[in-house]
Amino acid sequence: MAEPSIRIIAFCCRNAISGEASLTGKGRLSFEPTVRIVEIPCSSKVDTLPIIKAFEAGADGIFVLGCPDKTCHLLDGNLRAKKVVKYTRGLLEETGIEISRLEMFQLGTPEWKDFKQVAKAMTERIESLGKAE
Numbered sequence: 001m002a003e004p005s006i007r008i009i010a011f012c013c014r015n016a017i018s019g020e021a022s023l024t025g026k027g028r029l030s031f032e033p034t035v036r037i038v039e040i041p042c043s044s045k046v047d048t049l050p051i052i053k054a055f056e057a058g059a060d061g062i063f064v065l066g067c068p069d070k071t072c073h074l075l076d077g078n079l080r081a082k083k084v085v086k087y088t089r090g091l092l093e094e095t096g097i098e099i100s101r102l103e104m105f106q107l108g109t110p111e112w113k114d115f116k117q118v119a120k121a122m123t124e125r126i127e128s129l130g131k132a133e
Contacts, residue, residue: 043072
């Protein structure tokens with residue numbers, strides 16, 4: 001099997017993807033050939049360092065998936081995740097990496113099918129940017 005041309009990491013809140021993802025019993029899943037899902041307890045648990053390390057390890061794009069506003073199981077974890085993504089995008093910009101390679105999305109559990117649209121949109125975005133350098 002050929003390696004995908006691009007690599008995208010999706011840090012996903014367990015509550016936001018509890019539909020299909022938790023049924024597998026695995027903490028790391030793949031979606032299509034380009035997106036690797038890393039399940040985290042809450043989007044609030046994402047931090048700048050793991051995002052930067054993922055880019056250093058060869059990720060071409062990263063997105064964080066959290067619950068919709070006012071539905072976070074940890075009250076405002078998704079708001080913290082938004083702040084982390086915004087801060088990290090600023091660091092990426094300073095280092096010359098396009099900030100559009102990092103994004104935050106919000107989906108509720110019943111919207112699992114919408115995850116496929118998010119993953120496809122992010123894949124198309126990163127494909128248009130090309131491999132990260």
